[in-house]
Amino acid sequence: MESVGSIIMYWIIALSIVIFSVLTVTTRKILRAATYLLFTLFATAALYFKLDYEFLGAVQIAVYAGGIVVLFVFSILLTTHPGDNSEKLASRKRLLGFSAALVTLVVTGYALISRCANVFTRLPEMSTPDMSRIGEVLMGTGYGELLLPFEAISVLLLACIIGGVVVARKR
Amino acid sequence: MGTIIWYLIPALVMFCCGVYGFMTRRNMIAMLISLELMLNAVDINFVVFNRYLYPGQLDGMMFTLFAIAIAAAETALAIAIIINIYRSAKNIDVRDVTRMKF
Secondary structure (H helix, E strand, C coil): CCCHHHHHHHHHHHHHHHHHHHHHHHCCEHHHHHHHHHHHHHHHHHHHHHCCCHHHHHHHHHHHHHHHHHHHHHHHHHHCCCCCECCCCCHHHHHHHHHHHHHHHHHHHHHHHHHHCCCCCCCCCCCCCCHHHHHHHHHCCCCCCCHHHHHHHHHHHHHHHHHHHHHHCCC | CCCCHHHHHHHHHHHHHHHHHHHHCCEHHHHHHHHHHHHHHHHHHHHHHHHHHCCCCCHHHHHHHHHHHHHHHHHHHHHHHHHHHHHHHCCCEHHHCCCCCC
């Protein structure tokens, strides 16, 4: 049996994920969409904290909320007038998008609820993975350890830096 | 409240919002924001399945860690491309981008 505080925290996190995701895609001011995205990412980080992955929650806040959203806000201010509303959607286009999202929701939700409603009914016990363990898994070369993907990511980031400079520089 | 489904449903709703936004938005940055929503929903699924199915192991968490890094790289590059398009086309509406080279 879970404590009342844990249940209240769960509902706050789940409701803010749902509400802010909907607001992100329905608001007509683009800067507000970026702000609602920030709140959605914070709620996701809170979900990671609740599931005992504290390092992952910290990374989510640092990289997403600290890096990507700032990048979004900068590029929005560079390319659009902040006060502008986006134009009203044609109803056909909106209907198309809405029905695609609804079909995805209904089909996947039905599959989930019919298959997964009664399995894994309680959170298994787990202590928070400590940093030395995370570091060993990330940098080790043994079975199931991830030095090669780590190096590949670093090369990818380097290529991304060079590509960004080349693409965005003034001719 | 402890069942796995309670964690998967918000992620599913988040993913569907991303699908809706990606299909209806015209502004390229708004489309990119919807894409981030979808990526984030997938990350939540990795973490939740890792937590419930293999609580002692770190595989799903590491997958999410790498997905976050790749999402950051992808966003930076996409924004560089969008700014370049803005420089030649003077707006970032997808309907105006019909030629790759100006």
